[in-house]
Amino acid sequence: MAQPDWDSGDVLMTPLPGSANPSMWQWHTWSHNLNSMNLLVDAKLGGLNSQGQMVWSLSTETLMALTDPNTLRLRWVLDEEIWGRYQTQLGLTGAPRLRVWIWRW
Numbered sequence: 111m112a113q114p115d116w117d118s119g120d121v122l123m124t125p126l127p128g129s130a131n132p133s134m135w136q137w138h139t140w141s142h143n144l145n146s147m148n149l150l151v152d153a154k155l156g157g158l159n160s161q162g163q164m165v166w167s168l169s170t171e172t173l174m175a176l177t178d179p180n181t182l183r184l185r186w187v188l189d190e191e192i193w194g195r196y197q198t199q200l201g202l203t204g205a206p207r208l209r210v211w212i213w214r215w
Contacts, residue, residue, distance in 0.1 A: 114152075114211035116142040120164070121208045123186060125193040136186040142212055145179045150213040153184065157202035165200055166209065182210065 118140060126136065151174055154166040173185040186208070193206055 112213065115144055115214050116210075116212040118208070118210040120156075121210075123188065123206045123208050125206060126187070126189040128190060138184045138186060139177075140182045140184075140210065141180055142182055143180050144212060144214060146214055147176055147179050148215045149176060150215045151176075151182065151210065152212075153208060153210045155188065155196070156207050156209065157197070157200070158204050159201050160203065164207070165202060167196065167200060172208075182212065184208075184210065 121138075153172050153174065154168065155172075156164055156166040159165045172187070175183045175185075177183050188206060196202055196206070
């Protein structure tokens with residue numbers, strides 16, 4: 111696939127305390143300035159492994175919305191319990207990171 115038209119870079123995120131409930135969801139907003147609603151969006155959750163390399167995984171804890179031609183909103187619902195499972199399964203250390211890529215479609 112071609113290089114994305116927009117890349118958020120690695121965004122350090124904080125797991126929500128305990129087991130998150132709907133009242134604890136966090137929304138994050140990015141301006142991408144692509145001036146289009148016809149976009150392909152990919153988001154990955156990741157972290158550093160024991161060798162200091164970034165490991166990216168599909169994330170099932172996010173919901174995205176294109177609120178206008180230049181804005182992406184993302185709902186973050188990763189809690190400490192779920193992050194602990196990711197760390198164990200993927201051998202991740204430290205805080206979670208999120209990376210979002212957008213292509214004009």
